[in-house]
Amino acid sequence: MKKIPLFRPNINRKEFKAVENVLKSKQLSRGPCVEFFEQEFAKFVGRRFAIAVNGGTSGLDICMKALGIKKGDKVITSAYSFIASANCILYQGAKPVFCDVDSHNGLIDTNKLRQIISGKIKAFLPVDIFGQQYDLSELKKSDLPIIVDSCESFGVPPQAGALANVYGFYPNKQITTGEGGMIVTDDEQFADKLRSLRNQGFKKTKNYLTEIDIGFNFRMSDINAALGLAQLQNAKKILRKRWKLAHIYSKLLNDIPEVEFVLNMKNTNISIFNIPVICKNRHIRNCIVQEFEKHQIEYSFGFPPLTHFAYIQKATGYKPTDFPNTEIFAQNLLCLPMFTDMSTKQVRFIVKHVKQGIHNAEN
Numbered sequence: 001m002k003k004i005p006l007f008r009p010n011i012n013r014k015e016f017k018a019v020e021n022v023l024k025s026k027q028l029s030r031g032p033c034v035e036f037f038e039q040e041f042a043k044f045v046g047r048r049f050a051i052a053v054n055g056g057t058s059g060l061d062i063c064m065k066a067l068g069i070k071k072g073d074k075v076i077t078s079a080y081s082f083i084a085s086a087n088c089i090l091y092q093g094a095k096p097v098f099c100d101v102d103s104h105n106g107l108i109d110t111n112k113l114r115q116i117i118s119g120k121i122k123a124f125l126p127v128d129i130f131g132q133q134y135d136l137s138e139l140k141k142s143d144l145p146i147i148v149d150s151c152e153s154f155g156v157p158p159q160a161g162a163l164a165n166v167y168g169f170y171p172n173k174q175i176t177t178g179e180g181g182m183i184v185t186d187d188e189q190f191a192d193k194l195r196s197l198r199n200q201g202f203k204k205t206k207n208y209l210t211e212i213d214i215g216f217n218f219r220m221s222d223i224n225a226a227l228g229l230a231q232l233q234n235a236k237k238i239l240r241k242r243w244k245l246a247h248i249y250s251k252l253l254n255d256i257p258e259v260e261f262v263l264n265m266k267n268t269n270i271s272i273f274n275i276p277v278i279c280k281n282r283h284i285r286n287c288i289v290q291e292f293e294k295h296q297i298e299y300s301f302g303f304p305p306l307t308h309f310a311y312i313q314k315a316t317g318y319k320p321t322d323f324p325n326t327e328i329f330a331q332n333l334l335c336l337p338m339f340t341d342m343s344t345k346q347v348r349f350i351v352k353h354v355k356q357g358i359h360n361a362e363n
Helices: 013-025 032-045 056-067 084-090 110-116 188-198 222-233 235-253 282-294 310-316 324-331 344-361
Strands: 049-053 074-078 095-099 121-125 147-149 164-168 181-185 259-261 275-279 333-336
Touching: 013 222, 032 049, 032 181, 032 222, 049 056, 049 188, 056 084, 056 121, 056 147, 056 164, 056 181, 056 188, 074 084, 084 095, 084 121, 084 310, 095 110, 095 310, 121 147, 181 188, 222 235, 235 259, 235 275, 235 344, 275 282, 282 333, 282 344, 324 333
Parallel strands: 074 095, 074 121, 147 164
Antiparallel strands: 049 181, 164 181, 259 275, 275 333
């Protein structure tokens, strides 16, 4: 069998045509495509406003900026996430306050969360890790703003109570714009702040030259937006196909005690980003990886816990041992391939070599 990639964007004739049309129009940026993409995306997820940006990281960054997060402030986020979830807080001179996670799924552990909420906290940044939506019930008990890192959970409706959700469209995501992201919110004033911040701080006023605040060039191009629009039009089909593939994975792996399937397939508040499993121990994981490499199956170990980065340790004072569940979750994690045009045959081939890797470990 040919090499099986970890991910592969689902690009068809419609996407090529959409991008070609923008190129022919000669209006490659600040044209109508971005605004139309925003309108259609807002409808799809069920929010009033959508603000397109050049990446999920940029979206998180300007959300923190729009909240007024500043030096000395504290924002609670997950100890297990992509590094952007911490960086967007550090960019403001603020401190990420990490919360340990559930060692079985990587989501914030709500019991741990209750122990770290204090009067010094200015906002929450929960993470929908691996497409699993974090339940906001506990966070909504406070009056603090909630910005959800939904970069991996496109397709799951945003929960009530979040000020904004931030999505990412990197090529490994459910839909892609190549590079890009989207912020959604029901708060018009917050949406206006975000639009200003992504465009150098300009405001839609007659005196825009004198009323400008500091901002960034975080705009999305019309080329990216055209690709995103074409993907969005096919999104329901993409999401259904990924669910079907995940169910096949789950069924085939269910009777293998040496690996734990992370995603709870009975939970509808999950969008299939990739296929994370927890191996019984490091030796078993290493043997599966050796088998994968022998048969050209790509894999990932997920993210390193945020406290493994030296600069984050320096900025926060945290060390890895402060978050034992995060360490347990990460140390034996293995992410299996997932892409929309995968075949059932490929899934079975991958699981076959998971089993062979386990057999090799035990012999």
